[in-house]
Amino acid sequence: MYNIAVAQSGGPTVAINSSLAGVFTQAAKDSNIDIIYGSRNGIEGIINDNLVNLKDVIKNESDTELLMHTPASALGSCRFKLKDYSDSEDDYLKILNIFQKHNIHAFFYIGGNDSMDTVYKLDKYFKEKNIDIKVIGVPKTVDNDLPLTDHTPGFGSAAKFLAVTLQEILYDIRVYTIPAVTIVEVMGRDAGWLTAASCLIRANGETAPHLIYLPESTFSPEKYLEDVKKAVELHTAVLVVVSEGIHFPGGTYDTKTDAFGHIQNAGIGKMLENYTKENLKCKVRSIELNLPQRCASHTASLTDLKEAKLAGEAAVLACTKENKSGVMIAFTRVSNTPYKIEITDVPVGKVANKERKFPVEWITKEGNDVTNDALNFFLPLIQGEPKLEYKNGIPVYFKI
Amino acid sequence: MYNIAVAQSGGPTVAINSSLAGVFTQAAKDSNIDIIYGSRNGIEGIINDNLVNLKDVIKNESDTELLMHTPASALGSCRFKLKDYSDSEDDYLKILNIFQKHNIHAFFYIGGNDSMDTVYKLDKYFKEKNIDIKVIGVPKTVDNDLPLTDHTPGFGSAAKFLAVTLQEILYDIRVYTIPAVTIVEVMGRDAGWLTAASCLIRANGETAPHLIYLPESTFSPEKYLEDVKKAVELHTAVLVVVSEGIHFPGGTYDTKTDAFGHIQNAGIGKMLENYTKENLKCKVRSIELNLPQRCASHTASLTDLKEAKLAGEAAVLACTKENKSGVMIAFTRVSNTPYKIEITDVPVGKVANKERKFPVEWITKEGNDVTNDALNFFLPLIQGEPKLEYKNGIPVYFKI
Numbered sequence: 001m002y003n004i005a006v007a008q009s010g011g012p013t014v015a016i017n018s019s020l021a022g023v024f025t026q027a028a029k030d031s032n033i034d035i036i037y038g039s040r041n042g043i044e045g046i047i048n049d050n051l052v053n054l055k056d057v058i059k060n061e062s063d064t065e066l067l068m069h070t071p072a073s074a075l076g077s078c079r080f081k082l083k084d085y086s087d088s089e090d091d092y093l094k095i096l097n098i099f100q101k102h103n104i105h106a107f108f109y110i111g112g113n114d115s116m117d118t119v120y121k122l123d124k125y126f127k128e129k130n131i132d133i134k135v136i137g138v139p140k141t142v143d144n145d146l147p148l149t150d151h152t153p154g155f156g157s158a159a160k161f162l163a164v165t166l167q168e169i170l171y172d173i174r175v176y177t178i179p180a181v182t183i184v185e186v187m188g189r190d191a192g193w194l195t196a197a198s199c200l201i202r203a204n205g206e207t208a209p210h211l212i213y214l215p216e217s218t219f220s221p222e223k224y225l226e227d228v229k230k231a232v233e234l235h236t237a238v239l240v241v242v243s244e245g246i247h248f249p250g251g252t253y254d255t256k257t258d259a260f261g262h263i264q265n266a267g268i269g270k271m272l273e274n275y276t277k278e279n280l281k282c283k284v285r286s287i288e289l290n291l292p293q294r295c296a297s298h299t300a301s302l303t304d305l306k307e308a309k310l311a312g313e314a315a316v317l318a319c320t321k322e323n324k325s326g327v328m329i330a331f332t333r334v335s336n337t338p339y340k341i342e343i344t345d346v347p348v349g350k351v352a353n354k355e356r357k358f359p360v361e362w363i364t365k366e367g368n369d370v371t372n373d374a375l376n377f378f379l380p381l382i383q384g385e386p387k388l389e390y391k392n393g394i395p396v397y398f399k400i
Numbered sequence: 401m402y403n404i405a406v407a408q409s410g411g412p413t414v415a416i417n418s419s420l421a422g423v424f425t426q427a428a429k430d431s432n433i434d435i436i437y438g439s440r441n442g443i444e445g446i447i448n449d450n451l452v453n454l455k456d457v458i459k460n461e462s463d464t465e466l467l468m469h470t471p472a473s474a475l476g477s478c479r480f481k482l483k484d485y486s487d488s489e490d491d492y493l494k495i496l497n498i499f500q501k502h503n504i505h506a507f508f509y510i511g512g513n514d515s516m517d518t519v520y521k522l523d524k525y526f527k528e529k530n531i532d533i534k535v536i537g538v539p540k541t542v543d544n545d546l547p548l549t550d551h552t553p554g555f556g557s558a559a560k561f562l563a564v565t566l567q568e569i570l571y572d573i574r575v576y577t578i579p580a581v582t583i584v585e586v587m588g589r590d591a592g593w594l595t596a597a598s599c600l601i602r603a604n605g606e607t608a609p610h611l612i613y614l615p616e617s618t619f620s621p622e623k624y625l626e627d628v629k630k631a632v633e634l635h636t637a638v639l640v641v642v643s644e645g646i647h648f649p650g651g652t653y654d655t656k657t658d659a660f661g662h663i664q665n666a667g668i669g670k671m672l673e674n675y676t677k678e679n680l681k682c683k684v685r686s687i688e689l690n691l692p693q694r695c696a697s698h699t700a701s702l703t704d705l706k707e708a709k710l711a712g713e714a715a716v717l718a719c720t721k722e723n724k725s726g727v728m729i730a731f732t733r734v735s736n737t738p739y740k741i742e743i744t745d746v747p748v749g750k751v752a753n754k755e756r757k758f759p760v761e762w763i764t765k766e767g768n769d770v771t772n773d774a775l776n777f778f779l780p781l782i783q784g785e786p787k788l789e790y791k792n793g794i795p796v797y798f799k800i
Binding site: 008012041044070071072073076077078079160163164165167168169171172173174175176177182200201203204270285287288290291292294295296297298299301379382383384385390391392393394395396397 | 408565568697783
C-alpha cells in the first residue's frame, strides 16, 4: 500500500476539476493505493505540507459529479516556477521530504505549460537520484497551446462559451439598422486557438464573425480598416473577433504606448475601438470577454468534461499499470466523423516550455479569417451540455 | 374583424421576445383579430410600412417556444423619439396613414422608457383626434427602472446571468493565495438595480460580493480605498461590484477626464482598476460584463420569460376585453413567500420619461453594500432554467 498526491496549477479552467475527479476515482478503485492526497495551491501545497485527504472530502458519486461541474481549481492554484536543481536543490529536498513523510509514491500534476515544466524537472530529479516516485502530467489550458496532443482539456468548454456568447452578441448587435462595429477581444496571448474557435457560430448558418484576427498572422492597422469598411458595407452590423495577442508589424502590442502612438492602459479591443471610431465615424463597441472564458461552468462542453476526466483516469493507469513517469497524457484524434480520440501519453520533456501555434494553413490568405478545416476541427469539442444542479436559481458547486 | 400591430424598441433583453410571443399567442386566439402585423425596427417599421404578417412566420407552438428563448428583438429595434405633435404632426400622420391602410386598430409597443413615451404620445393623439386606435405598452428593460411596476420583464434574466457569472468569477479569483481585487462593472447608468442584484450569490452562502457600489449613493474614492483595504485583509480575494453609473462628489464620472484627473476612454471599472493599483500595490483586475448582461439567453430566468409572456398576453386582453388604451402592463407583488404577482396596468403617462431608483433604505449605511431585503426582493425573479434546443453544440434561436 502506498499513497499518491494530486495538485492543480496555472490559470483555472472549467475542466480542471474533471481531471481531478478522474485521478481520484481511478485511484480510489486501486487496492494498492491508500490515501489520495490533494495538495492545496499546486506544488506549493507539497512544499508547505498543506495536504487534504480527498477521501474525507469526496464521499460519493454525487460529490464526484458536482466536482466535475465546478469551475476553477477546487484545490487552489499557484504560479510557481521550480528552479533547475543544479541551481538550487532546496525545493526538491522539501518536496522529497514531504513525499517520503507521507509515503507518497506518485504525484499527478494537472496544469499547463509551466506545470509540465515542474513535472519534467521533478521526474528528472527523482530518476537521477534513483528515487521511486512517479510524476505524471495531466494537461489543461483554455489556450490549447500544448504540443503533442490533438487538443487540451479546458479548451472545448472555453470554445463553447465563446460560441454561445458570440451568437447571443450577434443577435443583440443586429437589431438596429445603423452601421455598427462590435469588436470582441478573446484570450490567448501567444496562440490563436480560442479566437479562431469563434468560427463555430457558423456551424448553424451564420456568416459572422465577419473578421477574425489571430496572433499567428501580422496585424496591419491599415488593412484592418479596409477590411472593416468592406464588412460594414456588406453586413451593416459587423462582428470582429480579435486575439488579445495580435502582432503588429513592429512587434507585439504595447499597453503603455500603442501601435498608433496613443497612451493606453486598456486591452487591444478598446484600442481598436478607439482607432475604428476615429477612422470610420460609425458606432463602435468593444467587448473583452475576460475571465468567464475560462470559468463559465454553466455552459461547459460535456465532451470536454468527459475527456478531462478520462485524462485524469489515464494518468493513474499510466502510473499503476504501465509503470510510467515523466509523461503527459495526450489525445490523438483517430477520426473526426464520427469523432473519436485515443488517449495516449507523451514524454513531458517534449511539451514543457514549448507551445503549439494555430496552423497557418487554417488562416485565410488575407489573414483576417480561418478556413472551414478549422471549424471542422473545433466542432466535435463543444458537443453536449452538462446538467447542473441549481439552488436558489444559481448553480451549486463543490468545495474542498 | 380588424388587424393589430406589435413592435419592439430600445436596448434588447432576453425576455423581449417572450412578450412578443405573448402578444402573438393571445391575439391569435381572438376571432375578432385577423392579421397580426410585426413592425420591423420599432415604430420606424410603422412609419416606413415595413411590416411582416406574423402568422406567416410563427407557425406552431414550437416556433413560439423557440421565439421565447431567442435573445434580443426578433423584430429589430430602434432609438426613435417621437416629437410632440404640437411641434410636428408629420410622423403622426404617417403612422395614422399606415394604421388605416392596414386596418390596424391596436398597437402594442414592447419597450422601456422611451417606448412608453411613444405609447403615451400616440394614445393622446388618437384620443384627441377621436380615432379608435388603441395603444398599449409592454414593459422591458434590464435596468428595472420603470415606475409603478414591481419589476420589469428582462430584469430577472439579467440578474440571473449576473449571479451565475459572478459566482463563477468568485471561484476563479480565489484559487490563488495572494491578495487580489477584482472589480466587476455592471450595466445601469442611472439606477443600481442590476448592480444590487449581485448580492444574489449570497443566497447559497457566499459572503461575496465584498463591496457593492450603486449610483444611488455618492462614491468617495477615499472611502472606497479604505473599504477595499479592509476587505483584502479579511478575504484576500476581493470581489467588488460597481455600477457603470456611480456618482462622485463632484458629479457623474466623465469618461474624458476622470474624477482623478487622468485622461480616460474606458469605463468606470478600468478607471477604478488603475486607481486601486496605484494606491494598493496588489493584483487588480477589472471586468466589464458588457452586452451579455442583456442578451445571455442561455442562462435566462424561466420566471422572467414566463412573466414577460404573460405581460404580452395581458396587453392584448386589456385592449380586447377591457377596451383600454394608453396603459402599460405592470406587475404587483402580492406575496414574496410564496412568490406571487398580479398583472395589472397603469396609465402610461405616469411611466413615460420617469425612472425608479433603487430604494435608499436597501443600501447599507456605509454606502458600500445592500441589505438582506434587497436579496429577498431579487431572489424570486431568477428562479427556473429554460431548456434550450442545441444544434452543433450551440443554441438554436428563432428568426423573423
